[in-house]
Amino acid sequence: MNRIWLVLGVLILTLGACVPNRKLVYLQKEDLKKRKETPRDTILRSHAMQIQEYRIQPLDNLNIQFQSLTGEDYDFFSKAMPRAAGGTSLSSSALAGIIVDANGHIEYPVVGKIKVSGLTVFQAQDSIKKIASEFLRDVVVRVRLLNFRYTVLGEVNSESTIVSGNTRLTMMEAIGLAGGLTELADRSYVKVVRQSGSESKIFYVDLLKEDYIESPFYYVQQNDVIIVPPLRQRPFKKYFASNLALITATISTILFIVNLSTR
Template sequence: MKKFYSLLSVLTLAVLMCSCVSTKKIVYFQGADSLYTQAQQVLQQYEMKLKPADQILVKVTCSEPDLLSVFAQDVVMGTSGGGRATSSSYLSSGASGGMSNAYGYTITNDGYVVLPSIGKVHVAGLTTVDAAKTIEEKIKEVNHISDPGVTVNLLNARVAVLGAVKSPRVVSLTSERNTVLDVLSQCGDIADTGLRQKIKLFREVEGQRMMYEMDLTKSDVFESPGYYVQQNDLIYVEPNKSQSIKSSAFYTFWTAGATIISTLATVTSMIFLIKNN
């Protein structure tokens, strides 16, 4: 009987060990309290650059509304910050000759957008600010508008998150400065069974797929090229070994067997006590 109880204790301990997670494996930014006692300069460039297949919305403003009629009929009157009367218009995405849809213009594979009354403008590889400046110069050249103001917004910036997070999903980016932590927080954070030491980020760079691996338990994660995310990134959180074991058929069989053995041991003990009494 003693041997039987010893075996049962070993089985129970093994099951419990499979479900334990060390605190050191889930605490973020370990060592940051000593490393960042003084202000640290942010060295990474976090501005997203436009890529083929991105969708952009283009807004044009100027002081004379009649000049905007060549772009679209949706003209809005207003005033600038200095009180000067201005007009604005979103470039019509229904104009012929432009690769567009109801949500904006899609950048072609060779990096261009075709805008009404302006023509082809190369914007791939530029930030939204630089793309706006490029379109402004094109408007001055083609349409002879002396004071155009252009705003470019990226419409379909998204990041996919898979693996051991609480809510895997595709996250829409609401600004051009988003970190891997921002994205993971929108997924409910990493699950306790996820490896915070092995966060993999996949990114397309000039036609090639790059992979950056980050350790969120280390304070130097801020220096990683993958810390600031870009549109179309893929983030994968690897599960730890205990999660892999729990997902296996062997673990299911093991836990079921341990439960049965524990139940039998309880029943046997009760029978043994009854007989002795």
């Protein structure tokens, strides 16, 4: 009889530590319950996404390239780009960027300051091109953000701060670049700390629900901190194997004492 209770106790503890698929699979819509009935190779649903283009902020690092038919001697825009010792261009490096000042401006000789804060990368290109066209012939302007970064912490396979050249990253892509989530990550309660001017805004997202695709928080923003908490099963799963012998011995001792006291 004692052995039966011991086996039942261990079985209950083991089952309580299991993590079901509904806590692991991203963007669910009850499809897990209808796998056999779900048609293949066809569109089941569509979602209207709230795409948010990144807008340049103060202290962003921009790489701005100019191409025109104007000779280099008269192209003061390109000359304003940082260069390494000996005249070697740093255009492929973060050092080649122009820092947006605290008021949201970049500055060039002759034309002075240009407001770029609050603009998307493409709007900034058009704005700078319009000004540069007054001085350069058939000019083409390309703007790229060099310091789009975010941090992922918690139950991920690689905690890190990631710098991406893509300013339209979804939360899924951002986590994927950090190695993905561990099996014991709570995908339904992911915390995000987002900087907005002089404020830090806190919100939570649920990666398990398919409707999250339509959320305005589906895309990562500059300097986001993504914190993934563990499931409640984590402490048990993590330490169960090493403590199984201790648990078994404790249960056996309790049953032995109970057995003696009933005699």
